[in-house]
Amino acid sequence: xxxxxxxxxxxxxxxxxxxxxxxxxxxxxxxxxxxxxxxxxxxxxxxxxxxxxxxxxxxxxxxxxxxxxxxxxxxxxxxxxxxxxxxxxxxxxxxxxxxxxxxxxxxxxxxxxxxxxxxxxxxxxxxxxxxxxxxxxxxxxxxxxxxxxxxxxxxxxxxxxxxxxxxxxxxxxxxxxxxxxxxxxxxxxxxxxxxxxxxxxxxxxxxxxxxxxxxxxxxxxxxxxxxxxxxxxxxxxxxxxxxxxxxxxxxxxxxxxxxxxxxxxxxxxxx
Numbered sequence: 001x002x003x004x005x006x007x008x009x010x011x012x013x014x015x016x017x018x019x020x021x022x023x024x025x026x027x028x029x030x031x032x033x034x035x036x037x038x039x040x041x042x043x044x045x046x047x048x049x050x051x052x053x054x055x056x057x058x059x060x061x062x063x064x065x066x067x068x069x070x071x072x073x074x075x076x077x078x079x080x081x082x083x084x085x086x087x088x089x090x091x092x093x094x095x096x097x098x099x100x101x102x103x104x105x106x107x108x109x110x111x112x113x114x115x116x117x118x119x120x121x122x123x124x125x126x127x128x129x130x131x132x133x134x135x136x137x138x139x140x141x142x143x144x145x146x147x148x149x150x151x152x153x154x155x156x157x158x159x160x161x162x163x164x165x166x167x168x169x170x171x172x173x174x175x176x177x178x179x180x181x182x183x184x185x186x187x188x189x190x191x192x193x194x195x196x197x198x199x200x201x202x203x204x205x206x207x208x209x210x211x212x213x214x215x216x217x218x219x220x221x222x223x224x225x226x227x228x229x230x231x232x233x234x235x236x237x238x239x240x241x242x243x244x245x246x247x248x249x250x251x252x253x254x255x256x257x258x259x260x261x262x263x264x265x266x267x268x269x270x271x
Contacts (some may be wrong), residue, residue, distance in 0.1 A: 044070070047123050049159035050137055054121055055112070057137050057160055059129035062086045066091055069123060075114050077120040078108060082126070093120075101167065103132065105139040105176050112140050128218045134163045139176050149177045 012188045029042055046068060047058030056074060063069070076093040080103075081088060081178075087093040095111045097104055112114075115122040121134050126132035134156050141152040165173070 021092045026134060046127070047074075048129075048259075050141075050156060050159055054116060055137065056121065056123045057129060057133060057156065058123055058125045060127050062129065063123060063125045065089070072121065076120050078111055078122055078124045078133075078136070080108070080124065080126045080136055081198075084138060095186070101168070103135055103139075103172055105136065106145075106150050107142050108136045109143050113144070116144075128162075129160065129163055130164045131166050131169050133162065133186075134171045135165060135173055138173060142177060142180055148181065149173055 030251070045065065047062040049055075050057050053073070056072070063079070063084070064087055069077075069092070074092070076095070079094060079096045082096055082099045086092075086096065086202060095108075097108060112122060112124075120146070124133045124137050138149070138152045138156055141147050141155060146153070147155070150173040153165075171244070
């Protein structure tokens with residue numbers, strides 16, 4: 001091998017050429033662009049480092065650059081999409097997940113835990129590195145670090161800004177979180193398009209609704225609730241100090257003894 005080939009390969013195309021000096025690659029014709037585009041292109045060629053010296057996240061394009069993976073010390077690859085071919089079986093140890101709609105988090109975590117015990121660096125990838133493989137990494141962080149879903153998602157998002165979980169994958173992560181920690185009362189970031197629960201209504205009218213009409217007590221012709229019905233008693237002459245009279249007996253108060261019709265006065269016992 002020539003001395004030049006013993007140097008580090010190009011960070012973009014993976015071939016050996018003097019990319020720092022702007023030399024065109026004789027294999028693929030690649031040349032490092034100048035200006036602000038240089039750093040962004042170089043970074044995109046490498047997988048994202050999630051946990052230093054252990055866990056890496058990327059796309060199928062990253063997994064196809066064997067020389068770049070070797071320069072990072074990666075020796076094992078977790079392929080989350082069976083349609084992506086395992087290109088370098090002689091150079092890397094592959095683990096391929098089944099192509100199911102439900103992600104096999106437990107199987108993937110078991111493989112990653114074995115890699116950690118063996119102190120082997122592993123790349124987790126799908127086709128674009130945006131949804132399926134990030135979900136596996138997030139599930140691993142929840143299981144190994146004891147982090148909740150929002151913290152695990154933020155950790156991965158900060159290290160790979162292109163992560164975009166779809167709704168189905170995000171719901172599976174929520175179910176996996178409930179499996180690990182039990183059900184929780186919200187607080188997780190919800191993707192756009194998820195239906196939100198409406199306010200609880202106990203039967204009271206909303207502010208925008210008109211209140212039911214009340215009876216107008218001040219309207220003309222309306223009887224007041226404080227009005228008393230008149231008594232059917234004819235008014236009579238009122239005298240101070242005089243009691244009411246019995247029917248047929250005039251001028252005799254109730255507390256006076258009427259005259260004895262027999263003409264004999266009977267003295268009442270006052271004891």
